[in-house]
Amino acid sequence: MFDLPQTHGSNPGGNGSIMSKNIGTLSKGFDGHAGREFFRGSIASRSFMGAIFLVPNIVEGKPKPGTPDFRVKEKIGGRWLECGAAWLKKSANVKGGEYLSITIDTDDMARPFYCAAF
Secondary structure (H helix, E strand, C coil): CEECCCCCCCCCCCCCEEEEECCEEEEEEEEECEEEEEEEEECCCCEEEEEEEEECCCCCCCCCCCCCCEEEEEEEEEEEEEEEEEEECCCCCCCCCCCEEEEECCCCCCCEEEEECC
16 A cells, blocks of 8 residues: 655645555565566556556665665556656554655656655
8 A cells, every 4th residue: 555645834844744645556576587576556646647666776786875775667658667766664663664665756747756655
């Protein structure tokens, strides 16, 4: 399930209260040939609507701090095009202890779209 934080107030990172709602689905899969997990699903909100695919971000050598764990791809015209990134986060407040923090930013969007998958 996706939860989209909606901030009320003038500063999205500031004083506003946070509410969330279910805006889509995300399923975990495993590519046995490549030996990696992936995620597939869809989002339907006012800011973004479409099928998404999260593929592991393979980085050679030691990744720098803040490097995304996954690249987010959107299906457009039968092709998967990169449209964002996702980070695997840990939290004691989340069932299972992990969640995905997802950012989607395409050329036709006024500002980036942020959501979390729990």
